Amino acid sequence: MGVPRTRRPDHANSTAAALTPRISEAAYVCLQAMRASARKAVEYAEGAGDGWDREDLVVDAIANRISDVAELARYQFPAEEKDTYPQVPWDDLATAREFFTHEYSRLDPDRLRELVEHALPDLIEIINDLGISVDTDDDEPADLDEV
Numbered sequence: 001m002g003v004p005r006t007r008r009p010d011h012a013n014s015t016a017a018a019l020t021p022r023i024s025e026a027a028y029v030c031l032q033a034m035r036a037s038a039r040k041a042v043e044y045a046e047g048a049g050d051g052w053d054r055e056d057l058v059v060d061a062i063a064n065r066i067s068d069v070a071e072l073a074r075y076q077f078p079a080e081e082k083d084t085y086p087q088v089p090w091d092d093l094a095t096a097r098e099f100f101t102h103e104y105s106r107l108d109p110d111r112l113r114e115l116v117e118h119a120l121p122d123l124i125e126i127i128n129d130l131g132i133s134v135d136t137d138d139d140e141p142a143d144l145d146e147v
Helices: 025-048 050-054 056-076 079-084 090-102 109-129
Strands: none
Touching: 025 050, 025 056, 025 109, 050 056, 050 109, 056 090, 056 109, 090 109
């Protein structure tokens, strides 16, 4: 699945951008990591074909990536900035995190398929629409703890 390449907006040269709050470096890096994990989950499913939800290894890999997205949203994204980005489904991500953390042994293949086919592509588009750049093919930041 190709994801459109975007660049970080140049807030100094756009009047529309003047109305948009400047995203912090921590939030920017976290959104890049969330998108990277979401993209990987979608790529894993696409690469495995229609029956991916019956392949334990693929299901585990996808569930792990979705869990990563949810963990990043819950613990790495600056809490004081979440209200600034209401288009990001923070509550849904928190619910997914709780499910993957506490109910992993009871993974629902239909719910997982819904996340991979709809929720993750929507999240990727939301992050792209925020103007978060994609610097490399895997665009995973080196270390979120250093931000």
